[in-house]
Amino acid sequence: MRLHTRSAGEGLPVVLLHAFPLSSAMWLAQREGLAETCKVITPDLRGFGGSALGEDEPSLDVMADDVARLLDDEGIDRAVVGGLSMGGYVTMALCRRHPHRLLGVVLADTKASADPEEARSGRESIASDVLREGTSVLVERVLPGLLGRTTLQRRAMVSGRVRGLVQAAPPQAVAWAQRAMAARPDSFDTLRALRVPVLVIVGEEDEIAPPSAAGAMAEAAPDGRLEVIEKAGHLSAVEQPEAFNRAVRGFVAGFGGGPAPRR
Numbered sequence: 001m002r003l004h005t006r007s008a009g010e011g012l013p014v015v016l017l018h019a020f021p022l023s024s025a026m027w028l029a030q031r032e033g034l035a036e037t038c039k040v041i042t043p044d045l046r047g048f049g050g051s052a053l054g055e056d057e058p059s060l061d062v063m064a065d066d067v068a069r070l071l072d073d074e075g076i077d078r079a080v081v082g083g084l085s086m087g088g089y090v091t092m093a094l095c096r097r098h099p100h101r102l103l104g105v106v107l108a109d110t111k112a113s114a115d116p117e118e119a120r121s122g123r124e125s126i127a128s129d130v131l132r133e134g135t136s137v138l139v140e141r142v143l144p145g146l147l148g149r150t151t152l153q154r155r156a157m158v159s160g161r162v163r164g165l166v167q168a169a170p171p172q173a174v175a176w177a178q179r180a181m182a183a184r185p186d187s188f189d190t191l192r193a194l195r196v197p198v199l200v201i202v203g204e205e206d207e208i209a210p211p212s213a214a215g216a217m218a219e220a221a222p223d224g225r226l227e228v229i230e231k232a233g234h235l236s237a238v239e240q241p242e243a244f245n246r247a248v249r250g251f252v253a254g255f256g257g258g259p260a261p262r263r
């Protein structure tokens, strides 16, 4: 599967993998704000945005292999790879399957634990309901958890934009991705085995992947650090892009990949 990708900037490659049920469109502020520091590469994961779904069975490993193939196609040996929520699950699958492709890892608003049984059945119900009824199901059951209370109360433009991205998600891709996420393994051993620096980012108002989950991930990684973003919920990169970009810029500067972080 060749992924449709949007890129900006030059220099150290930084691949950012989007959340469910969004697309590379969510990284607009990162393509704009990080392009002076590095080459920002933001693919649409399979089925979302401009990428086809293909015929494979649902699996985060398949998505991770797509990203490794993207690096091949771009002529990139090793990159900083990061993901937000579902993008983080794909990043952890990449850590398991293609560790030699990594310079560093960014895990934002994501979890290293597997789903408990109740969450798995919730995913299956969303998958089958979306296939039957369309994306209104997502607007009712997924959208409310994506944004923090500050954004919901004060930032109607951001909420409206995210709502539009959610409504654009293709039902087949939604169902496929829910089933792929339901099958994911616990990834704490993967984090413990990492031999590259790891930046864990979390919105302080994230209720889907809360700060306690982020703290456990940063502790598990031998070279992990934690950045908590104020006034942001689950979509920290969209809700507080400047703070998110500052954290990534600081991390990337550690690889000699750009100018000193702007404060």
Ligand code: MLT
Pocket: 018, 019, 020, 021, 084, 085, 086, 087, 181, 208, 234
């Ligand atoms: C996401 O934002 O990618 C989702 O919340 C991930 C999930 O459902 O676990």
